[in-house]
Amino acid sequence: MANSLKLPPGPVGTVGQRSVTWVRKNLFNSWFNSLLTLLSIAFVLWIVPPIIEWAFVNSTLTPSIDACRAVTGACWGFINANLRLILFGVYPYDEQWRPLLAMIVLFGVIIASLAGVKYPRMQKLIIPMWVVGIPVIAILMWGGMLGLTYVQNSSWGGLPLTLILSTIGIVFAFPLGLLLALGRQSNMPAIKTLSVVYIEVIRGVPLITVLFMASVMFPLFLPDGVSIDKLLRAQIGIILFTAAYLAEVFRGGLQAVPRGQFEAGDSLGLSYWQSMRLIILPQALRLVIPPTVNSFISMLKDTTLVVIIGLFDLLGAVKLALRSDPAWTRYYVEGYVFAAAIFFLICYSMGRYSAYLEKELRKGERR
């Protein structure tokens, strides 16, 4: 057979010929596909040029109403004039480097934690990083020590608020969700029932009802004289909500660990917690990293709901900027597009990363 071995057919013909072949094969391989191609091209030509014209050609960046009135396209001047209000909300103007720094720290910790999946040497650092990172962020945001002036959390807002609500939501929901997932797998009927009821009730109701509950009912639950402010209540609501979803993610991971691993732990004489800690969880948690990132993405998108209970996250800050001056109010499209672009950038890149991680994790399995 050796002499009949042929090289795979390589690219034949000139670049021009090859691209013609490609176009034939991918765009015009049947009359139906040709029709679709033509329709799609017509659609693109119909929709893209006006958007480009609106967004780039006929737009202005000058932060003044007059400049905006003079152009027919987008008024990016609205964003330009209100950028810091949109990004940081009503956080004191001179102190806005603090939320900026906090955001950078937050991103750093998130990226480093995700990198831990690929570089096992980083894994031991993940928990210490969060243990240090969260207080650093808290000090930066609140201040009141190390020479930083105190900023109450009712004036937090913008992108840092969005990121903090969703990140702290996931980080604190993590252990709670893990316990709930273990509870759901437990042989003890009472613990199993409690976990199942909690998970299913929370997953059965919309986040907004949980937030309303947090903002309206929490104060009634507390004894006289004790009060927690709105942001913290929303944060607690988000944590309790996310925990139920993470519990289901973890359950998937736990179920993917073969039965024999549990039995191996038992036969080594390990206790339940020992075999969980040393055998089961290291395998299960590795598997759930991509879906956890996905939960984080949906959490990030869902934190916009805090607008409804009157907090100013990124979306809320855009609305605030629109209302700040009646002249700007008509430039809502620019405002929403800007916020949408930020959300898109974060969510899309994390989504791609989680897809990549999933592939990486599968690579190991395939061997």
Added chain:
Amino acid sequence: MSKTQNTPGGVRSKTVADYLNDENIRAIIYQIVAIGLVVLAGWYLVSNTLANLERQNISTGYGFLNLEASFGISESMIDYTPQSNYATALMVGFLNTVKVAFLGIILCTIIGTIFGVARLSSNWIVRKLATVYVETFRNIPVLLQLFFWYAIIPGAFPAARNAFQPLPDVLLTNRGMYIPVPVADNAYDFMGIAAIIAFIVIYFVKKWASKRLDATGQPFPIVWASLGIFFGLALLAYLVGGAPTAMDIPALKGFNIQGGYNISPEFMSVLIGLTIYTSTYVAEVVRSGIQAVPNGQWEAAESLGLKRSIALRKIILPQSMRVAIPPLTNQYLNLTKNSSLAVAVGYPDLVSISNTTMNQTGQAIEAISIYMAVYLGLSLITSLFMNWFNKKMALVER
């Protein structure tokens, strides 16, 4: 499992430590502790709440449902006036939620399926366009999308005076879309009954057809027959009812449009926003459902000499449905739950009316408990139904 050991001197009596090390006894202790903690926490919260309510002079119980609501609701599917009671108002909200969720589920399934299939198209440009659609709209928060549509829709259309007419008798204004509707008549009630009868008849025809197929191998054009039965019966009922032709046509009277059926901008923005957002998820579900069916299945169908359309219907779809249905259910539930965001654009759904109720009566716990119970009920019913459906689908497997 007791852990007593036989010692030469006889049976050793159990010590306290033995009991504490017994797995079963430990489990019981853990559970008692867990339940105890939950009960204690619950008791603490309830007693605090009762004390707070008493101090703030807020009454408890669901008695307020019979009181007069005294607020207006912009759109309602049942008779409602501000003189109606709170229970009616909440019913209006519930029906509005169901309306937007029902239409949203149908639309997002259609759109999502189209884009899901388009993402697998052999046509490069179609595939890329579908990818751009899916990636863009699923990575932008749904609330932001709702705000966006709600800002765009009233602004994009003219005032009632110079309403835009895309089709004859269809008016687009900044107060929403007005479409002509038939004037209520007995004939339409007949048609409703005819539709129900048609479904029953179709059910039995289908049963008969599959029995015949099993017995004789003769296929029966069930799709066409069902359509014929359905429309035939409906037409018959329409003719029996006297074939009414009167239409309620929207027209400008004074500064406003009278007549016709008004689709409000609030409703439109909620529906469009939810449909687009959820359709991106449906597209992914459809795509993975199709990809989950191995290529060999297509080839097997081909080698049996089946036409591509029959292979799709009888071999590929049933298998990909089995993969797609659980995540699809999740998406339908998500859409229903996300419809609660209607509160942000002022569409009077259940949550929005409950909030008004809550503000007027001060009875937060009752109002929140009502809508939580409703959503929970919807979720449970859907998942029960889908579990049943799933089992039915899964039974096909050996």
